Amino acid sequence: MVYYFTSNVVDPPATIYMGLDKFENETLIKYGFPEDIWFHVDDMSSAHVYLRLQKNQTIDDIPPVLLQDCAQIVKANSIQGCKKNNIQVVYTEWSNLKKTGDMVVGQVAFHNSKKVRTIKVEKKLNDVLNRLNKTKVERFPCLQSEREERDRQERAEQKEKQRKLKEQEKLEAAQKEEEEKIRNYTTLMNAQMQSNQDAGEDSDDFM
Numbered sequence: 001m002v003y004y005f006t007s008n009v010v011d012p013p014a015t016i017y018m019g020l021d022k023f024e025n026e027t028l029i030k031y032g033f034p035e036d037i038w039f040h041v042d043d044m045s046s047a048h049v050y051l052r053l054q055k056n057q058t059i060d061d062i063p064p065v066l067l068q069d070c071a072q073i074v075k076a077n078s079i080q081g082c083k084k085n086n087i088q089v090v091y092t093e094w095s096n097l098k099k100t101g102d103m104v105v106g107q108v109a110f111h112n113s114k115k116v117r118t119i120k121v122e123k124k125l126n127d128v129l130n131r132l133n134k135t136k137v138e139r140f141p142c143l144q145s146e147r148e149e150r151d152r153q154e155r156a157e158q159k160e161k162q163r164k165l166k167e168q169e170k171l172e173a174a175q176k177e178e179e180e181k182i183r184n185y186t187t188l189m190n191a192q193m194q195s196n197q198d199a200g201e202d203s204d205d206f207m
Contacts, residue, residue, distance in 0.1 A: 001019075001020040001024065001138055001139070001140055002017055002018070002019055002020065002024060002028075002138075002139050002140070002141055002143075003017060003018050003019075003020070003136055003137070003138060003139075004016070004017045004135075004136070004137045004138075004139060005017065005069075005073060005132045005133075005135050005136055005137075006132075006135040007066055007069045007070075007132065007135075008131075008135075009063070009065040009066055009069060010063055010065070010066050012054065014051060014052070014053075014054075014066055014069075015051075015052045016049060016050065016051050016052075016069065016070055016073060016132070017049070017050050017052070018047045018048060018049045018050065018073065018077065019047070019048060022105050022106030023105060023106075025047075025048040025105075025106045026105055026106065027143050027144075028048060028050065028143065029048070029097055029099055029108055030099070030143075030144075031143040031144050031146070031147040032050060032094040032097075032147075033052060033094065033147065033150055034093075034094060034095055035052055035053045035054075035055070035057070035094075036050045036051065036052055036053070036093075036094040037050065037051040037053060037059055037062065037070075037091055037092070037093060037094065038050055038091060038092055038093070038094055038096075038097055039051065039070045039071065039073075039074045039089055039090070039091045040074060040089065040090055040091075041074055041075060041078045041080075041081040041087055041088070041089055041090075042087070042088040042089060042090045042118065043088075044078055044080045044081050044087070045078060045079060045080065046074050046075075046077055046078030046079075046081055047073070047074060047077035047078065048106075048108075049070055049073050049074045049077070050094070051066070051070050051091075059091075059092075059093055059117070067091075067119050068119075068121075068125075068128065069128060069132060070089075070091070071089040071119050071121045072121065072124065072125055072128045072129055072132070073129070073132060074089050075087060075089065075121050075124060076124065076129055082124065085122055085123045086120065086121075086122055086123075087120075087121050088118050088119070088120055088121075089118065089119050089120075089121055090116050090117065090118050091116070091117055091118075091119065092110060092115050092116045092117065093115065095111075096110050096111050096112055096115045096116070097109075097110065097111075098110055098111045
């Protein structure tokens with residue numbers, strides 16, 4: 001089972017989600033979207049929370065209020081973290097998550113630790129959590145199918161972009177060819193006019 005939250009502090013609203021348990025987290029790690037940002041309480045056990053970015057957004061584009069929403073959900077779903085103030089929440093791109101065969105269920109590392117960021121959470125904000133919990137929905141998605149469909153759509157979009165690019169290149173080539181023909185025709189006409197003028201001048205001299 002996966003819990004979904006909707007954050008309305010941004011427009012369009014953002015989707016935040018987390019797995020029910022460590023086994024669901026394993027599936028999320030495997031079949032997350034490249035657009036996802038992963039959140040976890042630093043050095044403590046907690047839920048794995050994901051923020052799904054809009055297309056063309058990056059981790060640098062996340063507004064502080066949205067980061068706060070994600071961090072509050074992580075803190076609230078940490079047995080130790082929910083009781084403490086001034087905790088650190090780490091977050092990074094889904095593609096930076098590293099999972100190896102020797103890791104226990106739910107454990108994760110990073111490909112590049114320099115890409116991991118932190119946000120400080122001073123205390124639990126009940127108003128934020130109440131707002132988010134009102135949007136909470138429980139679902140049983142097939143995460144593998146969702147990821148495969150996402151990848152299929154991306155391939156289709158890339159294919160369409162390539163088709164349009166080829167059409168544009170073909171159009172530009174035809175336009176260039178037409179312009180070349182016009183230049184050649186203009187050059188030929190100018191040469192003929194110049195030849196006619198020269199012939200006329202020779203005739204006058206002969207007379």
